[in-house]
């Protein structure tokens with residue numbers, strides 16, 4: 001079986017955090033080298049790194065950087081905690097950010113001496129990163145069956161190596177189907193306004209040699225009606241306790257269309273993306289990003305000057321429109337609160 005290798009968006013190297021700058025991909029492949037938590041929070045907010053699991057991994061390293069800076073201070077614990085708050089505020093919807101910080105906080109709670117904090121948080125950040133790759137591989141194995149041989153699969157945003165520790169969630173499922181020898185044609189939504197599909201998904205799939213057709217976001221309905229799409233596979237930024245799923249803006253529309261056309265709609269996410277403290281999708285905080293991301297394209301004004309714009313970065317797909325949620329701990333078909341709960345109890 002052909003094993004697909006993938007890029008690393010987040011790396012610890014030479015005592016610094018290296019982030020592949022996703023704002024300039026695919027034409028420029030360059031890493032930002034970060035030495036402190038403030039720059040790390042800025043990088044998350046400014047989309048240098050994006051995708052829920054990759055954001056979480058980055059924040060975990062950010063806390064290690066804070067511990068390196070403050071570990072010698074008498075009030076090191078308070079200072080590292082304040083840094084965690086700065087990191088946590090960088091982007092509100094992807095729960096992996098808060099999840100990774102909570103994991104680091106548990107490590108901190110077990111430490112008595114600030115001088116031990118850097119090594120301990122760095123080791124935990126590395127564990128979070130490698131566990132994420134492992135989770136993605138498992139999801140790939142569990143979810144590949146939803147992609148039939150010789151079929152068209154529609155995906156939205158970027159859910160590959162760039163958005164995770166490596167391999168990917170929804171893209172991981174597609175990769176696993178291909179590794180299992182299935183021929184698939186991927187349709188990648190370009191994903192306005194950041195073009196994650198056009199710039200990132202197309203790039204990753206091209207590198208793997210997986211056939212990909214880039215399509216405008218509004219092409220989904222007619223592609224489905226024409227019989228070119230047999231499954232829709234997407235990632236998630238936060239899954240509520242009842243299975244309602246926040247993901248990149250446009251995902252909800254795809255789920256409605258998939259239901260109308262009788263096409264399976266699959267969500268792939270590690271359990272670190274499930275937020276059992278959030279009962280339903282209505283409780284998920286949806287990030288609003290600057291209007292200029294829509295009114296301009298790469299700094300060039302497109303809409304008339306002064307145009308007002310609303311720019312929610314995510315939307316919520318109700319659980320009832322989701323065929324299955326694929327996690328590293330198993331698959332939840334037709335998700336409900338009870339079925340989601342069972343997932344973590346087994």
Ligand SMILES: CSC[C@@H](O)[C@@H](O)C(=O)COP(=O)(O)O
Nearest residue numbers: 050051052157159163235236248
């Ligand atoms: C495995 S990534 C899952 C999601 O984080 C992804 O689909 C997504 O919506 C990313 O949004 P982004 O704004 O690029 O961070």
